[in-house]
Amino acid sequence: MHFGYHIAVLPNFLLGIFPFLSLGQHSIRQGRQFYKLADSYLVGNTTSTRHVKDYFDCSFLCLEHEPFACLSFNMARNSDNGYHTCELSSSERSLEPQRIEERLGYDFYGTTTEYLFRISPCSSNPCINGGTCTQGKRSGEFSCQCLPEVTVLPFTDNNCNIDTKKMVRYKSVEGVFHTKTGRYKLNYENAKRLCALQGAQLATYSQLHKAWKAGAEACEFGWLIDVTARFPMQTKRVPCGNRVGIIGSSLPKSKSHTYNAWCFK
Numbered sequence: 001m002h003f004g005y006h007i008a009v010l011p012n013f014l015l016g017i018f019p020f021l022s023l024g025q026h027s028i029r030q031g032r033q034f035y036k037l038a039d040s041y042l043v044g045n046t047t048s049t050r051h052v053k054d055y056f057d058c059s060f061l062c063l064e065h066e067p068f069a070c071l072s073f074n075m076a077r078n079s080d081n082g083y084h085t086c087e088l089s090s091s092e093r094s095l096e097p098q099r100i101e102e103r104l105g106y107d108f109y110g111t112t113t114e115y116l117f118r119i120s121p122c123s124s125n126p127c128i129n130g131g132t133c134t135q136g137k138r139s140g141e142f143s144c145q146c147l148p149e150v151t152v153l154p155f156t157d158n159n160c161n162i163d164t165k166k167m168v169r170y171k172s173v174e175g176v177f178h179t180k181t182g183r184y185k186l187n188y189e190n191a192k193r194l195c196a197l198q199g200a201q202l203a204t205y206s207q208l209h210k211a212w213k214a215g216a217e218a219c220e221f222g223w224l225i226d227v228t229a230r231f232p233m234q235t236k237r238v239p240c241g242n243r244v245g246i247i248g249s250s251l252p253k254s255k256s257h258t259y260n261a262w263c264f265k
Contacts (some may be wrong), residue, residue, distance in 0.1 A: 007207045033108040034059060034072075036095070041074050042110075045091035051083040058086035059109070067119045070093075072110040092116060095123055128195045131160035134210035150193045152185045162197065169198065170218065172265070176203050176211035178231075179258035187257035191223040200265035201225070207264045208232060209246055222262040227252040229259045 049067055054056045062070040071092040076085040093100045093110045100108065111122035117124045118265050122133035127144035134143050146160040153162055170178040177182060179194055180186065186194060195201050202225040208216075212232035219240035221229040230248030253259075 015239070023030040031111045032063065032115050032171075034062075035112055037100070037110070039102055039104050039106065040108040041101055041106045042072055042091060042093060042096075042108055043087055043101060044097045045096075045099070046087050047090050048088040051080075052086045052087045053083065055109075056082070061086060062088055065173035070114065071120075072108065074106050074108055077105055077107060095120075101166055111238055125241045127160050129155075129160045129162055130199070131221065148189075148193050149197055150181070150186075150190045150197065151198075152190065153194065153261075154182045167194070167197075173211040173216040174207070174214045176207050176216060176262060176264050178220065178260060180220070180222075184219065184258050184260060186223065186261055187258050188223055188227060188253075191259070191261035194261050195263035198263060203262040203264035208262055212246055214223075218249070218259050221248060222260040224262055227255060229253050229257070230262075 025090070028192050047065070048061070050058075050061055052061065052075075058073055060139075062073050063086065069090055070088045070122055072089045074087040078084070091099065094106065094113060094116065120135060121142045122135050125133065126142065127133040127146070130147040132145040134145065136142050144158055144160050149155055150162075153166055155162055166181050168180050168182075176198075179198065181194065192202055199222065202223055203211075204225050205228070206228065208224060209232075212234075215233045217234040218231050219233065219237065221231055223229055228248060228250060230246050231240075232246055233244055236242050237242060
């Protein structure tokens, strides 16, 4: 697969020559451009198939649609009686990379990343920390559905940002890591949410035990998924149970109690 180059839809000096292309002009003023991938084809999401004289005819057809109705197009290089097959698509390679394939005789033209982010902010993942992005009714509009908030670590804006300086995460061992927002400030639900913010979930006892066998040690209680609070020790220390192993009771705690968290990812 060969990566090509950027192609402007219409040079500015041609605007006066084609005054009838009002939609094209509007898109150009917003910086609408296509890039080319030779011998490439985007499978599926075809909204229209037409026969055109050249690339410019195909690109103008794309611009006649609303931006989301035509984000890219496939164009056959070989002609039939002087006409080329032009397939408009409502998708784009950067949005669905699994749909692009090598196909001799076709060229793929996609919307440049800069313009795509302008009309479809969700394509740039603006909602972080596990937030879900929903495209608005107009170009450039979006909203974020954030994960349930950690009480002691509130979101700082509508994009689900948090004050990461308040979040501490220790080295992961066998996929298990210790995390907190200060010593013993997390109830059970907040511990689950803090793990989720880091793309993880509360660890099981067996996962913590496996991490302990691999050398994990921390003299601080952390929630596990079974609603117990435990910690692993490699050495005997009086303030830390004075024994080696997994320290803590197997009896469930009240979910309102506060500890740190053991997460698994």
